Amino acid sequence: MKYLICSIITALCTMICVVSSSSPAAAAATSSDKIAYLTFDDGPSKSTSRILDILQENGIKATFFVTGKTSEHSKQMFHRIVDEGHTLGNHTYSHDYNRIYRSVGAFKADVERLNRLLEETVGVRPNILRYPGGSNNHLSWRSGGRHIMSAITREMSALGYQYFDWNVSSTDAAAVIQSKEAIVDSVKSNSSGKKQIIVLMHDMDVKTTTVEALPEIISYLKQSGYHFDVLGKDSFTFQFLRPGNR
Ligand SMILES: [Zn+2]
Known part of the structure; x- marks a missing residue:
């Protein structure tokens, strides 16, 4: 009887040991899979410098899905983005829906124009894209017809570009100046339950609350176990237009 009790206690101890030692390991394995890709559209702007400072403070x-801006300040920002280890993506030179979505050729020319500017300025030719309005935007229909986005996405993929929509919107474009609280809350609720997140934010003069929300967003995502990475041609992507829908 004494032996039996001893055995039960030993077995229980072993179980507790196994459970307590495996739990942190299991949690670490899960959290290391969680990756957050922060993305900033439409820059450079007056906000870029502060965004870069915050990213640097957080390591x-x-x-950055940038557009064609040629001021000295913009060129300095292109340099800072690259020099500080961030990634440049192409968001078209003009960001003008009527111009870029008129035809496949017009879109290609606009993307190429920005890539030339970036190559001349910082020696980088992005092969990653974000379509203004997202790949499923309907505003393009006005200038290019209902099937323009499928035609463009097909052609750009054939040319070797990968494109990225988003699965977490910060909603900072839902109002001219969205409240900081709404931006933070939206990232919190939209990221819930997702392992890999592409977070849409904007780098524009007017988007001061995005900059204010950024430290809280980063801190929340870190606490939630996310690691941060840049997008690349072979990284995780999220696309509104799935191949089956094209
Ligand atoms: Zn945009």
């Missing part, structure tokens, strides 16, 4: 990298 994390992000992806």
